[in-house]
Amino acid sequence: MSTDSATKRQRADEEGNALLPAKAFTVVLRGTAFTLSREECEFDSPNYFTACFLTGFSESESCVTYTNRSPVLFPHIQDWLCGYDVFPLPPFANMSPAVALSNLLKDAQYFGLTQLEDRITNPPIPPLSLPCPSALPTYDMI
Secondary structure, eight states: OOHHHHOOOOOOOTOOOOOOOSEEEEEEEETEEEEEHHHHHTTSSSSHHHHHHHHSSSSHHTEEEOOOOTTTTHHHHHHTTTTTTSSSSOTTTBBBBHHHHEEEEEEHTTTTOHHHHHHHHSOOOOOOOOOOGGGOOOOOOO
């Protein structure tokens, strides 16, 4: 990156303007486009995105790939690629929570997101909640 463009990016950052990623990659799902940064592609890698965009595939030159996967679930995959916890899934108008989770697992497998797949198939055990002692009834001893 030239000094001039680095200065412009720094100035834009100082002014609070949104910055575009240095290189953006586009994933088109059934006509709906999503933009991924290099960092998102590399999260939970190796995966479909690193294979398409960060290797010698033709998609790496055009920075665009097309697939027929559901655009409804992809925002949750993109959130996962940003490092967010995506569970529990929100309600979907066209599918039950069980179907949404099953479809997310299928997409995780398709995109090669093994950490997401593992998180779906082996959810963490929630911590045991015990009532605090002040909430327990007290008994007088006779």
